[in-house]
Amino acid sequence: MAHRWTNKLTRADVTPEAVFLNRRQILAGLGAGAVVGLPGRSAAMEDLEPNTLEEISSYCNYYEFGTGKGDPKENAHMLTTDPWTVTIDGMVERPGDYSFEDIMSRMTVEERIYRLRCVEQWSMVVPWNGFELADLLDLAGIAPEAKYVAFETVLRPEEMPGVKIPVIDWPYVEGLRLDEALHPLTIMATGIYGKPIPNQNGAPLRLVVPWKYGYKSIKSVVKITLTDSQPPTAWNKYSAREYGFYSNVNPNVDHPRWSQATERRIGDGLFSKRSPTLMFNGYEDEVASLYEGMDLVKNH
Ligand SMILES: Nc1nc2c(c(=O)[nH]1)N[C@H]1C(S)=C(S)[C@@H](COP(=O)(O)O)O[C@H]1N2
Numbered sequence: 001m002a003h004r005w006t007n008k009l010t011r012a013d014v015t016p017e018a019v020f021l022n023r024r025q026i027l028a029g030l031g032a033g034a035v036v037g038l039p040g041r042s043a044a045m046e047d048l049e050p051n052t053l054e055e056i057s058s059y060c061n062y063y064e065f066g067t068g069k070g071d072p073k074e075n076a077h078m079l080t081t082d083p084w085t086v087t088i089d090g091m092v093e094r095p096g097d098y099s100f101e102d103i104m105s106r107m108t109v110e111e112r113i114y115r116l117r118c119v120e121q122w123s124m125v126v127p128w129n130g131f132e133l134a135d136l137l138d139l140a141g142i143a144p145e146a147k148y149v150a151f152e153t154v155l156r157p158e159e160m161p162g163v164k165i166p167v168i169d170w171p172y173v174e175g176l177r178l179d180e181a182l183h184p185l186t187i188m189a190t191g192i193y194g195k196p197i198p199n200q201n202g203a204p205l206r207l208v209v210p211w212k213y214g215y216k217s218i219k220s221v222v223k224i225t226l227t228d229s230q231p232p233t234a235w236n237k238y239s240a241r242e243y244g245f246y247s248n249v250n251p252n253v254d255h256p257r258w259s260q261a262t263e264r265r266i267g268d269g270l271f272s273k274r275s276p277t278l279m280f281n282g283y284e285d286e287v288a289s290l291y292e293g294m295d296l297v298k299n300h
């Protein structure tokens with residue numbers, strides 16, 4: 001397909017998790033000084049050392065299962081993810097209900113290792129398995145008048161104990177401009193470390209937009225609507241002053257209540273050195289052109 005992009009951050013094959021755990025232990029044993037001296041390891045590569053599946057699936061934000069970081073792991077087993085249907089409607093040629101099996105049978109799943117930067121100043125690195133959102137939208141055929149893509153998470157109060165509390169105006173909704181949605185970095189993830197995505201991470205399929213704050217990556221998607229007007233987003237409805245539509249990772253634009261200049265990597269320990277946050281979460285070369293001429297303070 002024309003929009004195929006060679007991901008320089010991705011290994012060709014899924015490396016078994018055990019290899020990574022082993023490598024981490026070896027690196028920990030050598031100490032930081034020795035790591036820097038290892039041949040063939042650039043600083044950027046070191047930074048993209050994936051977190052363990054245990055870390056990724058234990059420290060989660062999925063408020064439908066509770067607001068504590070450990071709540072989703074505790075409660076998300078209640079979510080029924082099979083059967084699963086994604087409704088694709090609005091400005092498309094072939095609106096309808098697409099079953100998860102049907103989608104999977106038509107997609108090529110590949111691995112993408114992305115840094116996830118949460119607005120709460122933590123980050124982790126996740127080896128996702130997924131496919132480009134553009135390929136999913138191609139199934140339905142984008143109508144020429146479409147300008148935005150709206151997403152919706154499943155809402156099942158009987159399976160989601162967290163929705164009893166109206167933290168968010170449920171269901172959780174998100175939106176992207178069409179060019180952001182079609183960017184080859186934007187994926188629908190269906191797995192982590194080559195296994196089906198854990199429920200607490202958004203099973204059976206979730207959006208991942210690596211240059212935006214984590215909350216743009218909406219979980220357990222049941223509805224995708226192509227539209228010509230900017231869609232509402234869950235956190236913008238909660239507080240428009242704090243959470244804009246774009247939500248691009250930007251170390252120069254602080255959240256009104258805290259700085260976004262640095263981040264703490266999950267797994268490094270609470271007292272480890274914080275790292276500087278990178279513009280567009282390190283994906284500046286790939287995505288800066290989408291925002292040329294835009295005021296990124298106003299359009300935060
Ligand atoms: N439906 C839904 N999607 C969601 C959230 C949520 O509470 N509900 N939290 C978001 C936030 S704030 C972050 S940081 C990421 C976290 O993804 P992870 O838990 O898989 O790391 O999911 C995002 N997607």
Ligand SMILES: [Mo]
Pocket residue numbers: 061117118119120213214215
């Ligand atoms: Mo987040």
